[in-house]
Amino acid sequence: MDLIVEEDAQANTIDEPPKDIPQESMPEENFAADGMAYQPDLAQLSPYDKINFKNLARKDLEFRKIWQNTSGHLDFQDSRTIKTITKAHLNADFGIEIDLPDDRLCPPVPNRFNYVAWIQGLIDSTNPDYTDGYDPNREVVGLDIGTGASAIYTLLLLRMRSNWTMCATDVDKKSFDSAAHNLALNNMLTRTKMLQTIDTNDLIPIKYLGVEKLDFTICNPPFFENEKDMHNSLKGEGKSSKPNAVCTGSEGEMICAGGDLGFVTRLVHESLALRDKVTWYSSMLGKMNSAKAIINLLKKHGVSNWAVGCLEPGGVTKRWIVAWSFGDLRPKNDIARIETIAHEFLPFPTQYKIQLNEQLVMANVFERINKQLSSLDLSWVWDPATSSGLGLAPQNVWNRKYRRQQKAKEAVAGKSSKNLAIHDEDDTKLVALAFRISVFEHPTKVLRIDWLRGSDNVLWESFCGFIHQGFKKNKDQEYQ
Ligand code: SAH
Numbered sequence: 001m002d003l004i005v006e007e008d009a010q011a012n013t014i015d016e017p018p019k020d021i022p023q024e025s026m027p028e029e030n031f032a033a034d035g036m037a038y039q040p041d042l043a044q045l046s047p048y049d050k051i052n053f054k055n056l057a058r059k060d061l062e063f064r065k066i067w068q069n070t071s072g073h074l075d076f077q078d079s080r081t082i083k084t085i086t087k088a089h090l091n092a093d094f095g096i097e098i099d100l101p102d103d104r105l106c107p108p109v110p111n112r113f114n115y116v117a118w119i120q121g122l123i124d125s126t127n128p129d130y131t132d133g134y135d136p137n138r139e140v141v142g143l144d145i146g147t148g149a150s151a152i153y154t155l156l157l158l159r160m161r162s163n164w165t166m167c168a169t170d171v172d173k174k175s176f177d178s179a180a181h182n183l184a185l186n187n188m189l190t191r192t193k194m195l196q197t198i199d200t201n202d203l204i205p206i207k208y209l210g211v212e213k214l215d216f217t218i219c220n221p222p223f224f225e226n227e228k229d230m231h232n233s234l235k236g237e238g239k240s241s242k243p244n245a246v247c248t249g250s251e252g253e254m255i256c257a258g259g260d261l262g263f264v265t266r267l268v269h270e271s272l273a274l275r276d277k278v279t280w281y282s283s284m285l286g287k288m289n290s291a292k293a294i295i296n297l298l299k300k301h302g303v304s305n306w307a308v309g310c311l312e313p314g315g316v317t318k319r320w321i322v323a324w325s326f327g328d329l330r331p332k333n334d335i336a337r338i339e340t341i342a343h344e345f346l347p348f349p350t351q352y353k354i355q356l357n358e359q360l361v362m363a364n365v366f367e368r369i370n371k372q373l374s375s376l377d378l379s380w381v382w383d384p385a386t387s388s389g390l391g392l393a394p395q396n397v398w399n400r401k402y403r404r405q406q407k408a409k410e411a412v413a414g415k416s417s418k419n420l421a422i423h424d425e426d427d428t429k430l431v432a433l434a435f436r437i438s439v440f441e442h443p444t445k446v447l448r449i450d451w452l453r454g455s456d457n458v459l460w461e462s463f464c465g466f467i468h469q470g471f472k473k474n475k476d477q478e479y480q
Pocket of ligand 1: 175197
């Protein structure tokens with residue numbers, strides 16, 4: 001395979017910080033009151049924003065030498081510099097060591113990590129147990145499609161989440177062997193099922209991986225359709241500024257039939273057959289138009305549960321991420337919907353906010369919610385510690401007709417027949433709508449409803465309308 005050492009526009013950009021913007025970094029070095037270095041919680045690091053090379057130079061000796069020799073004017077066309085930056089980030093920020101062959105992609109860590117953080121958010125916000133946030137006890141299995149010589153996604157995911165395991169594939173022997181070496185270097189080989197595959201095989205070869213189900217796939221596909229497409233892009237054609245980092249990717253890493261769109265279209269077609277064998281299918285895409293085309297394809301096939309994100313660490317190279325599911329667990333709004341893409345490409349909102357009257361006393365707000373929810377034939381549990389409650393409804397139990405029938409039944413039975421609709425809360429098939437209601441006092445008083453499960457957005461909207469009705473202004477006096 002040819003070695004390409006040219007300016008990269010697509011898959012291998014180290015994001016140079018814009019000159020006039022103050023540089024910050026994730027994770028910052030923090031110190032506790034006793035002067036000891038504070039260890040950030042690796043399981044839940046926030047995404048990179050700006051890249052702080054000065055800080056990196058402080059933390060990594062090899063990079064410090066380059067930083068000092070160039071007086072801070074890094075040469076992003078120098079493959080050694082690029083490799084040293086990647087190694088320094090992995091080592092300083094995650095305690096990961098890697099070896100990289102010279103003729104394979106050197107992944108920019110901020111871009112890759114931000115995709116990993118997005119996937120973690122997606123998985124955390126769609127826990128079948130409805131846990132709010134990271135659940136350290138949850139076992140999660142992912143598949144890294146085309147893991148590459150670095151195995152970067154697998155390394156980051158396993159390093160951050162101790163209860164997660166991974167499967168990793170690649171078609172390229174050299175990359176595959178190098179990935180296995182990097183996993184071994186970090187004692188992660190036992191937590192990874194590796195499979196060297198061939199391009200005519202499925203991208204998700206689930207039966208050869210020896211797993212029943214996967215929680216997610218993660219993938220950075222080859223972005224280009226052919227050499228011409230790649231070389232034009234590497235030269236920066238059609239862009240306002242030239243790409244800023246050298247690309248060491250081999251042809252197999254950069255080119256495939258149909259480019260990023262062709263690869264992810266294949267993934268969509270496989271998912272239509274595999275359906276809920278995988279909870280979240282996902283991939284990165286190089287261009288916004290590719291992301292749009294994938295969302296249109298999903299819509300065409302009736303997939304209504306998807307998420308779209310944008311990666312732009314350092315504010316230089318934009319990448320897109322799309323994930324989709326055949327299940328009915330709904331991800332948080334801030335993960336599934338980025339506002340920088342046209343509305344038609346966004347999934348249905350999963351959050352509804354009600355601005356409360358500032359005069360309301362919080363204890364009365366809680367009482368009012370509980371009263372409203374407890375009067376319904378659904379499962380409802382309020383947690384005073386978090387000022388939030390979880391509700392599971394088997395159907396529309398809040399419409400007038402249902403409530404009237406319920407009252408009549410209760411009258412005949414002479415006792416409450418409430419909550420008979422969901423006998424077993426574990427039997428998620430009986431849940432048509434799962435939601436969380438949370439109340440916030442600061443900066444203003446707000447009631448928020450999150451859609452956690454359900455495939456019917458009309459039902460969800462109707463429920464939000466019902467709750468909102470209970471907080472109409474004219475009812476407020478009673479609760480002040
Ligand atoms: N995940 C790495 C590498 C991405 S490059 C990173 O993010 O840096 C794309 C990778 O996909 C290459 O390693 C290439 O060999 C691999 N690949 C291409 N076609 C594939 C296929 N059909 N199945 C699995 N991997 C494939």
